Amino acid sequence: MPENLATLQDKVEYQLKRIIYSKPLLVYDMLQYHLGWQDIKGHPHGKYFGKLIRPCLCLLSCQAAGGNTSQILPAAASLELIHNFSLIHDDIEDTSCERHNQPTVWKLWGQPQAINAGDAMFTLAYLALLKLRENGVSYAKIMRSVQILSEACLKLCEGQSMDITHEKRIDVSSEDYLKMIAQKTAALIAASTSIGAYLATEDERILSSFYEFGKNLGMAYQIHDDILGIWGVEGKTGKSIKSDILLKKKTLPVIYGLENSTGKNKKNLDKLYSQSSIEEEDIIKVVEILNKSGAMNHAQKLEQHYYQQALAQLDAVGIDPFRQAPLREVVHFLISRDY
Amino acid sequence: MPENLATLQDKVEYQLKRIIYSKPLLVYDMLQYHLGWQDIKGHPHGKYFGKLIRPCLCLLSCQAAGGNTSQILPAAASLELIHNFSLIHDDIEDTSCERHNQPTVWKLWGQPQAINAGDAMFTLAYLALLKLRENGVSYAKIMRSVQILSEACLKLCEGQSMDITHEKRIDVSSEDYLKMIAQKTAALIAASTSIGAYLATEDERILSSFYEFGKNLGMAYQIHDDILGIWGVEGKTGKSIKSDILLKKKTLPVIYGLENSTGKNKKNLDKLYSQSSIEEEDIIKVVEILNKSGAMNHAQKLEQHYYQQALAQLDAVGIDPFRQAPLREVVHFLISRDY
Numbered sequence: 001m002p003e004n005l006a007t008l009q010d011k012v013e014y015q016l017k018r019i020i021y022s023k024p025l026l027v028y029d030m031l032q033y034h035l036g037w038q039d040i041k042g043h044p045h046g047k048y049f050g051k052l053i054r055p056c057l058c059l060l061s062c063q064a065a066g067g068n069t070s071q072i073l074p075a076a077a078s079l080e081l082i083h084n085f086s087l088i089h090d091d092i093e094d095t096s097c098e099r100h101n102q103p104t105v106w107k108l109w110g111q112p113q114a115i116n117a118g119d120a121m122f123t124l125a126y127l128a129l130l131k132l133r134e135n136g137v138s139y140a141k142i143m144r145s146v147q148i149l150s151e152a153c154l155k156l157c158e159g160q161s162m163d164i165t166h167e168k169r170i171d172v173s174s175e176d177y178l179k180m181i182a183q184k185t186a187a188l189i190a191a192s193t194s195i196g197a198y199l200a201t202e203d204e205r206i207l208s209s210f211y212e213f214g215k216n217l218g219m220a221y222q223i224h225d226d227i228l229g230i231w232g233v234e235g236k237t238g239k240s241i242k243s244d245i246l247l248k249k250k251t252l253p254v255i256y257g258l259e260n261s262t263g264k265n266k267k268n269l270d271k272l273y274s275q276s277s278i279e280e281e282d283i284i285k286v287v288e289i290l291n292k293s294g295a296m297n298h299a300q301k302l303e304q305h306y307y308q309q310a311l312a313q314l315d316a317v318g319i320d321p322f323r324q325a326p327l328r329e330v331v332h333f334l335i336s337r338d339y
Numbered sequence: 340m341p342e343n344l345a346t347l348q349d350k351v352e353y354q355l356k357r358i359i360y361s362k363p364l365l366v367y368d369m370l371q372y373h374l375g376w377q378d379i380k381g382h383p384h385g386k387y388f389g390k391l392i393r394p395c396l397c398l399l400s401c402q403a404a405g406g407n408t409s410q411i412l413p414a415a416a417s418l419e420l421i422h423n424f425s426l427i428h429d430d431i432e433d434t435s436c437e438r439h440n441q442p443t444v445w446k447l448w449g450q451p452q453a454i455n456a457g458d459a460m461f462t463l464a465y466l467a468l469l470k471l472r473e474n475g476v477s478y479a480k481i482m483r484s485v486q487i488l489s490e491a492c493l494k495l496c497e498g499q500s501m502d503i504t505h506e507k508r509i510d511v512s513s514e515d516y517l518k519m520i521a522q523k524t525a526a527l528i529a530a531s532t533s534i535g536a537y538l539a540t541e542d543e544r545i546l547s548s549f550y551e552f553g554k555n556l557g558m559a560y561q562i563h564d565d566i567l568g569i570w571g572v573e574g575k576t577g578k579s580i581k582s583d584i585l586l587k588k589k590t591l592p593v594i595y596g597l598e599n600s601t602g603k604n605k606k607n608l609d610k611l612y613s614q615s616s617i618e619e620e621d622i623i624k625v626v627e628i629l630n631k632s633g634a635m636n637h638a639q640k641l642e643q644h645y646y647q648q649a650l651a652q653l654d655a656v657g658i659d660p661f662r663q664a665p666l667r668e669v670v671h672f673l674i675s676r677d678y
Contacts, residue, residue: 027500089458093451112432112503115454119428120496122461126489130482139478143469146485150465157459161366164451 003069004326005056005333011070012055013048015077019128026109030117031124034088034105049100053334054079054189057217058196060327061210064319067200074131075145075199079192081125082149086156088118093164094247125149137199145195152191159184163249170258170273172250178219185225186218193217209317216310221334223303226251230287231296233338242283248273252302253295254286260298265289307335342408343665344395350409351394352387354416358467365448369456370463373427373444388439392673393418393527396556397535399666400549403658406539413470414484414538418531420464421488425495427457432503433586464488476538484534491530498523502588509597509613511589517558524564525557532556545656552652559645560673565590566638569626572677581622587612591641592634593625599637604628646674
């Protein structure tokens with residue numbers, strides 16, 4: 001019987017707790033706060049914040065490819081730690097004040113401590129991955145996992161640099177955007193699915209299918225996120241109010257709107273995105289113009305395209321559909337979620 | 340004939356250039372600028388900024404322990420990349436505007452891009468280490484090197500967090516300080532010498548001696564740096580004018596001064612370090628009081644103590660003095676340098 005999502009989430013959280021143990025140092029308090037295990041005063045909070053998407057995709061890919069999920073839990077934890085290091089730094093870079101309806105780490109402890117806490121989380125991701133050895137994974141397999149993870153991290157940094165640059169540009173094309181999210185988001189999700197599959201099998205064909213599966217899923221995932229960033233319900237997404245618009249993020253709907261609006265709408269949207277900043281009272285104007293341009297429909301279509309490409313990879317890999325079922329369920333959840 | 344420092348520095352720089360190749364992306368321009376290979380406009384600059392201390396200690400430790408320095412160049416490069424990732428982030432955390440008499444990365448490209456560039460440098464350090472495989476180093480040895488490096492990085496983050504906290508405290512003790520520099524500085528230098536020795540030999544006794552050697556050398560190195568931070572000649576150190584004092588860094592001389600000054604001097608020093616900030620015109624007052632307290636002499640004595648401890652480890656390890664000679668030369672340079 002394949003393991004389901006809830007069971008795996010519990011296992012990953014337990015693994016994470018083993019890695020970020022309670023050393024009596026400020027930096028660990030900060031990490032525990034960020035993950036949701038502690039409140040501001042350092043009291044146990046108990047509720048993990050994240051959706052644990054990357055570790056669960058890793059474990060479910062491993063399971064689908066015939067591997068042992070318990071053995072590779074450290075790898076799953078590692079992917080979640082990389083994701084969270086990037087969130088701590090992203091929040092500073094975007095000057096985001098809230099995440100999961102709570103003050104962000106830098107907002108509470110200041111930028112210097114927060115930059116450093118992100119670095120600690122990054123390091124813990126590598127230490128987690130090395131724990132695969134305790135579970136009997138071979139040195140060669142661990143090393144290749146470190147390689148896949150590191151290459152994904154580098155892409156993540158490349159994508160993040162592009163994204164910051166895009167904020168100041170008005171001429172970002174759909175092509176620029178797709179290149180950026182391939183690095184910033186899809187690379188780590190592709191690393192998650194391919195490390196999971198790789199630790200289960202030596203079959204290079206399966207490995208490459210799971211990489212392509214993760215890459216396409218990552219593209220769909222980011223586009224979905226961008227749609228929620230404009231049309232999502234704030235209480236659900238846990239993000240600050242329409243922060244993508246305030247930050248002038250060149251997400252797919254905005255690029256589409258800038259390219260496809262006409263007349264007065266085009267003039268207004270160009271003007272808003274040429275200003276040094278967009279004010280809260282202008283958010284509604286931006287959304288109205290995007291609505292008229294058909295930006296949501298366009299983004300949804302492109303998301304569907306990548307989603308179908310991802311599923312096609314799973315179809316092609318020729319693995320027993322029963323073993324793939326929980327993985328497909330998660331994929332379905334990811335593209336239908338409203339948070 | 341053992342290789343000397345200048346030859347090894349050239350080899351490390353060549354290795355670094357192979358790792359940070361010129362991808363046409365902003366983030367790589369930033370890294371090349373930070374290292375000194377490019378000027379602000381992206382033109383070749385040619386002069387590497389750093390002293391390459393950590394990679395050279397790694398290579399010379401390897402040589403002393405009978406290893407092949409050419410084989411382990413990727414590990415040496417990796418240590419230099421970790422050091423430089425921490426410098427890029429430190430400069431943001433300290434709001435330092437200059438390094439090597441040039442604007443710092445965040446000063447030129449802004450904090451968001453600079454945080455991300457540091458993350459990219461961090462990732463490249465891991466990718467560098469994995470290149471040991473191309474030189475025929477075994478998976479097991481590479482994995483243990485990744486482990487030693489990651490543990491040092493975590494200590495570095497722990498120490499950095501303590502250091503930031505110390506800036507706001509007036510009651511930092513010598514013990515707090517020594518604990519902090521053991522993590523922030525000595526851990527990475529100990530990783531450098533022990534990875535070098537480990538890649539040369541399986542002998543756990545030699546390994547542990549080289550770890551202790553690096554740890555003690557790292558302590559002496561940081562105390563020397565702290566002395567230069569107050570009594571160094573600015574043009575030589577390449578740092579902003581007496582920035583340690585402006586930032587209220589609780590370095591060893593300052594802690595000694597706070598603990599050992601008396602009467603009016605004590606009152607004045609306490610007052611200066613209790614203010615929210617120290618102004619440039621007060622720097623001279625601080626230095627005068629420290630001079631009277633005998634803080635320099637105290638720091639020099641402690642530096643000598645750690646230096647002797649480091650050398651004692653080299654004596655005890657029982658390696659042919661001829662093979663150790665270049666390593667001892669570098670150690671001597673480190674504690675007599677004026678920059």
